Structure formats: structure tokens, C-alpha cells
Amino acid sequence: MPSDLPIGVFDSGLGGLSVLFELQRQMPSERYLYVGDSGRNPYGPRSAAVVTQFTLQASDFMVKAGVKALVIACNTATVAALEATREAHSDIPVIGVVEPECIAAAEATRNGHIALVATKGTVISGVHAARINELRPGTKVTGIPAPIFVALAEEGWLDGAVPDAVAERYLGELFSGPEEKLPDCLILGCTHFTPLQESIRKATGNKIVFVDPAEITARQTQAALVERDLLCSKSSFGSMRFCVTADPERFARVGTLFLKTLVSPEDVELIALG
């Protein structure tokens, strides 16, 4: 496998760009192929079977395009489809976001109470609670399904009065009890939530540890590449290619906010999946 092939990054829409931002920050020489299934976003309310089908379609697309590794930069897709994707593409590393989140959260909590803010699909799967309790038995995981955050991120409303009010409505009650009973750690259990974390932080009262999938998943991806000797050896800057299933203009506009660098609509290709 040539080490100058791109890394494939997949999300249901724009959220995975928070992971891509960290990947590029940690590994700037790499080439990246980002696929956002914006035409079928949000994945949160869909069944695991449907999310698995969509994720495999996107993985096939990226593998056919030629990638050396796959990052499923979407919690809902990781929960539903990580194992199926690993089976389908056993010749390359496939990295999901859930395992790094669980390890980081189990290490961070002191009082054994963790908040998980995520899509409904991720919360009801119970995957985080199960894995965290293997790592740290007796931990309480309080799940808060927060679909409006996904809509805000897709719209590019990342700060201001609206995200603040939404965060307060989702989290205000959970974080208003006696301090010793509150969660002391919060998992941003959806890659769409990373750029909304200042609003989320305000609603929690500022005193807790945040687990952000973007940074830790990028680190795990780097480790997987190092292990297989697949890190790009060039010292020049790499590149990014974007493919979406709907609305390239919105992707360029909001992608610019996520990546903190200009994404032009001409850089975004409209593709069909499935």
C-alpha cells in the first residue's frame, strides 16, 4: 500500500470536518478525501440497518477512489457500522470515534458520572455506557439526545444567542443539581458538536472535562498509520478533496467555518451514493 494515498474521512454531513481539521493539524502532509452524506443527513433518527447500508456505500466509494485508511468521523455511523466496515475493508485500517471517546472519558472522570451528548441513535444504543463500564465499572452515563445541535452545525450557526439557548435547554436541568451529583465529564458524542462546545460549556457551568472526538480520533488515526508504516513521508503540505451528496454551496460556506480556512464551492464535488 503506497503511503502517499489519501486518508478517507466520512460523516453524515459536515460534522466530520471537526475531525478533518484535527487530522490536518496533526498530519499536514497527508492528502484527505472527505465524503459528507449531506443529502441523507441527519443519520440520528435512522435505524442501525439503514445507517450501516449508507456507511458501507460511502466506504466503497472511498476505497474505489483509493484510500490507505478510513476514518468514520460520525458517532452514529461508528455505533451502527464500524464492525461491518472493518469486515468489508479488512486490508486497511478503519478508525471510529467511539472507542477513543470511551477511553478518554473513563480516564477523565473522578466521581464516576459522565454526560453523553449525542444523537438519539447513539444514546439509545447504549454503546458508550457499556464500553465505559468495562473500562471503569460502576460509572453512571447520562445520555442526552440533542438533534437540534446537528441542525445548528449543518446551518453553520456555531455561536451566539441560538446555540447558547439550545445548550441551556438541553443541559440546564442536568447541570443545576447539587455539585457532587453532577457529571464531571462530558462526551461530545457527535462530531457535529465540536464547534458548538463553547455554548455547551456555558450550559454546564464551566467546571467539567470535555471529551472531544476530533482531537483524540486524529491521534488514534496517526497511531494506526504509524503502526502500519503508512504515514506520508513528504514534507510538503497535502491536499483535501470534498465530495457531498447535496448542496455543495452550503458545504463550502459552513465548511469554511469548521476548517477555519476558505473552502470554495468549486472544491466541492456533488456525488451520488447508493
Added chain:
Amino acid sequence: MPSDLPIGVFDSGLGGLSVLFELQRQMPSERYLYVGDSGRNPYGPRSAAVVTQFTLQASDFMVKAGVKALVIACNTATVAALEATREAHSDIPVIGVVEPECIAAAEATRNGHIALVATKGTVISGVHAARINELRPGTKVTGIPAPIFVALAEEGWLDGAVPDAVAERYLGELFSGPEEKLPDCLILGCTHFTPLQESIRKATGNKIVFVDPAEITARQTQAALVERDLLCSKSSFGSMRFCVTADPERFARVGTLFLKTLVSPEDVELIALG
């Protein structure tokens, strides 16, 4: 066609319940079959071809179940698929929401400036502007795509700080100029927006006419049934049956808010479309 058959009401999710509420208020003896495609909501960002396919799947389901009329209680679906649905089911009346909105808005405006708040698909189609300018040449129609409103309605966040802040962000600028240039009429161009109209009204400064698809579409449906002698002749109360493609529990919870009457999860059936 027996007049005691139910009326089919279709929406991409919960929004059509605002139309169902008005239908039932105006024609309480009728039976209703509501189909909400909550598993594939939102329709707003999807292509017209895909929305047409989904709408025909739902129409086929309702016609097979036996309905005497079809109400497409969704602007996005009406814009994309009204003609195709009428062709596929030419033996029964098929009523959409766009035509009643355009007639009401063209009649209501005094200064010839109308605001259209809708999904992106509806706004970029230009269907409202074209039809209104046939009815009232020279009318300016300012479209505001407002996808977050759909997410709020699906979540059941119909009042309070969040809808107020979202409405202000979408509409505050448009309604802050010199009064003579402001729209004097606003079309709620998505059936999800009806229960959010108090927040929307606040953001407009309260001085304009609202065109609400729910009430006028119910009136047009009644007229279509009268014309074909299909009105139910019973004097007793009718019934409602609900079918959704995902998450019956959320549908029951939020449906209770839309319909102002208790919807129990046992009354909501999970179905597959397509």
C-alpha cells in the same frame, strides 16, 4: 367512491399535523389516515426527484389503504410532486398547500412585498414567486430558507427562548429596515412552521399578515370534497390513524403538542415506505 373512507394526509414528518388539526376542526366527522415520513425527514435539502419518489411511495401506501382524497400537507413535497401524484391517482382529489398560500398572499399584500419562510427546496424552486406574479404582477417575494425551524418543530420545541432566538436570527435583519419597504405579508411556507408562528410574529414586529397553510388548505380540501359529493355524512366524531417511518414515541409526544389532544404511542404505527 364511498364517502365514509378516510382522508389521507401526508408530510415529511410532523409538520402536516398542523394541517390535520385544521382539517379535523373544520370536518370533525371525517376519518383521517396520517402518514409521516419521519425516518427520512427533513425533505428540505433533498433533490426534487428524490422528494417525488418518496411522495409517490407514501401516496401509494395511502391509496392501497383506501382513502377518498389525498392532502400533501408539506410544501417541499407539493412543490416537487403535486403534479406527479395527481397523475398517479387521477381518480381522487389531490390537494397541495402551495396554491392556497399563493392566492391568500396575493390577496393580502398591500405594498406588493411578501416574505416566504420555507425550506431551502421550496425557496429555490421559485414556485411561489412565479404563481404570485401571475395573480398579482410586480409582486416582490423575498424567500428565507429556515431549516432550523423544521428541526425545532420535529423536536417539539414550539415556544420559549430557543424559537424566539432562531426567529430573530432568520428574520430580524429583513424586518429592521424602513417600514414602507418591509414585507407586509408573510407566508409560513412549510407546515412545520404553523405552531412556531408566535416566535416568528415577534421577529417581524407584529404588524404584518400571516398566511398559514393549515387553515386555508383545510378549507380547500373541504371544497374539493363538497364538489365531488364526498363529504362524510355522519354526525358522530371521526377518527385518526397515524403511520410513521421512524420513532413512534417522539411522534406521539410531539403530535400531542401539534394536535392539542393526547396521542398515545399505541396509536402510532411504524411502517416502511420504499
